[in-house]
Amino acid sequence: MDNKSVKARFEPEEDGKCRGQMLMVCPVCNRKIREQALERYYEGNSENTVELCSDCREDFERDNDVALEYDTLNKPLYGKLLAFASTAAAAIDAQNQGLNERTAPMVAYALGGDAWQSGGGIWLIVKRTADKRVVTISPEVVNEYADEQAFEENRPKSTLVMG
Numbered sequence: 001m002d003n004k005s006v007k008a009r010f011e012p013e014e015d016g017k018c019r020g021q022m023l024m025v026c027p028v029c030n031r032k033i034r035e036q037a038l039e040r041y042y043e044g045n046s047e048n049t050v051e052l053c054s055d056c057r058e059d060f061e062r063d064n065d066v067a068l069e070y071d072t073l074n075k076p077l078y079g080k081l082l083a084f085a086s087t088a089a090a091a092i093d094a095q096n097q098g099l100n101e102r103t104a105p106m107v108a109y110a111l112g113g114d115a116w117q118s119g120g121g122i123w124l125i126v127k128r129t130a131d132k133r134v135v136t137i138s139p140e141v142v143n144e145y146a147d148e149q150a151f152e153e154n155r156p157k158s159t160l161v162m163g
């Protein structure tokens, strides 16, 4: 994929009532949608495309106080839509590679901790040690808190940034 486009991927549906229908995954909100519900916007005079669902398009319109009346956009507007979609898509990618709603509970179980979803859909492992410390683990950062209160007040005793 080039960096001027954000495209939805196909989601094969093997069972359930949508069987046989073409499902796509909105690259902005990561939800499954029917192919017909996917919207495509083009940058004028190019092959560049942004695909997203109507809910995400409405979010974009609200945030930017614009209305996408046509599916071919002028360069500045396309640029804004691309920035909006690619930021969200990058966050989803990062999450897919690390902890997510599927992997976080498995990692938590292995570590004897809890899976915890913090703001913005970020998954963490929260591990409470026998000596009352609280350790949070994400693919990006490990924080150690002296106790439960320090955790609630977000005052880590030590922070280890990964990578």
Ligand SMILES: [Zn+2]
Pocket (backbone or CB within 6 Å): 026, 027, 028, 029, 030, 031, 052, 053, 054, 055, 056, 057
């Ligand atoms: Zn969406």
